[in-house]
Amino acid sequence: MTYILGIESSCDDTSAAVINNTRVLSNIIANQHVHSAYGGVVPELASRAHQQNIIPVVDVALKEAKISKNQLDAIAFTRGPGLLGSLLVGTSFAKSFALALRIPVIEVDHLKAHILSHFLEDTSGEKQPKFPYLCLTVSGGHTQIVKVTSPSAMEIIGSTIDDAAGEAFDKAAKIMGLPYPGGPEIDRLAKQGNPLAFKFSQPRIAGLDYSFSGLKTAFLYFLRDSLRNDAAFIDVNKMDLAASIQYTIIEILLKKLKLAVEQTGIKEIAIAGGVSANSGLRQAMLTLAETEGWELHIPAMRYTTDNAAMIAVAGYFKFLEGDFAAQNLVPYARSKF
Numbered sequence: 001m002t003y004i005l006g007i008e009s010s011c012d013d014t015s016a017a018v019i020n021n022t023r024v025l026s027n028i029i030a031n032q033h034v035h036s037a038y039g040g041v042v043p044e045l046a047s048r049a050h051q052q053n054i055i056p057v058v059d060v061a062l063k064e065a066k067i068s069k070n071q072l073d074a075i076a077f078t079r080g081p082g083l084l085g086s087l088l089v090g091t092s093f094a095k096s097f098a099l100a101l102r103i104p105v106i107e108v109d110h111l112k113a114h115i116l117s118h119f120l121e122d123t124s125g126e127k128q129p130k131f132p133y134l135c136l137t138v139s140g141g142h143t144q145i146v147k148v149t150s151p152s153a154m155e156i157i158g159s160t161i162d163d164a165a166g167e168a169f170d171k172a173a174k175i176m177g178l179p180y181p182g183g184p185e186i187d188r189l190a191k192q193g194n195p196l197a198f199k200f201s202q203p204r205i206a207g208l209d210y211s212f213s214g215l216k217t218a219f220l221y222f223l224r225d226s227l228r229n230d231a232a233f234i235d236v237n238k239m240d241l242a243a244s245i246q247y248t249i250i251e252i253l254l255k256k257l258k259l260a261v262e263q264t265g266i267k268e269i270a271i272a273g274g275v276s277a278n279s280g281l282r283q284a285m286l287t288l289a290e291t292e293g294w295e296l297h298i299p300a301m302r303y304t305t306d307n308a309a310m311i312a313v314a315g316y317f318k319f320l321e322g323d324f325a326a327q328n329l330v331p332y333a334r335s336k337f
């Protein structure tokens, strides 16, 4: 029985979770609504909100898990990548709390945590992936295909050379005048639209890498030209536009994933990260897995976007190896992985 407290503060969600081995006892997330008025995350406001939220969120996580802080065996926290000011709040809190409780502190890479979120156990009874597996990590800042050989051995075999898939969703939404974050808005509208109504060209990038900036530019110019002829173009075609851009992003994502399966021979497949909440992507992956004979692992909705349970489980694997962090460690803004 190992109790780990996980802390996540890399962007605009303050989250704390308690797990017992890999079983989730609590997973509390405080969202920061302050950013929606600015159309994106304002780093200064994010770190301030983390500072306000962190102690209450940890308090609730411990209460909901029905354990006392003295029962904790270790504290795992997100070291990076993310916004430095936000990461500093979680890092400083985790280090001080661990020091006060005289327990080890464990640094976790946010992206690796998304990838290991599949090992969280709760009531949903999801099957855990077998090693080695391929994970398509699609978030607001990253798009990668990762070969996962063990919790500590991961290799990026493909990644975006410019924008991330989540950025493509958010930027397309912004061009359409939708609120931030745009991914869930596009998802919602796409459900009622025709995915083949508009066609956007796909990038020609060698190997397993991705590119999304060309699609964003093509979408921007297409709308600019269409609005010249019809000022109500976006309003009238909102659903078809959302469905078509979503369809194109999914096509781009899955084409390279299919190629990665061909190249590695690995058919154990997982998706992770905020964009894995997208209902179109989830459905397309289910269909593809069926035809291609993949063993597919889709995380429960609550573990797709940023959460501390995934940080705790990544920390648990490091705890088993005795891989602890030093008190003088500092966060990193860019991925080290």
Ligand code: KG4
Pocket (backbone or CB within 6 Å): 011, 138, 139, 140, 141, 142, 165, 166, 167, 169, 170, 181, 182, 183, 184, 187, 273, 274, 275, 276, 277, 278, 279, 304, 305, 306
């Ligand atoms: O993993 P995440 O919560 O934070 C990062 O580490 O970046 O991912 C956030 C991204 C945002 O770009 C957001 O628009 C996107 O995930 N997202 C979605 C959906 N839900 C969140 N994109 C498409 N469809 C969704 N349903």
Ligand code: ZN
Pocket (backbone or CB within 6 Å): 110, 114, 139, 140, 273, 274, 305, 306
């Ligand atoms: Zn994330």
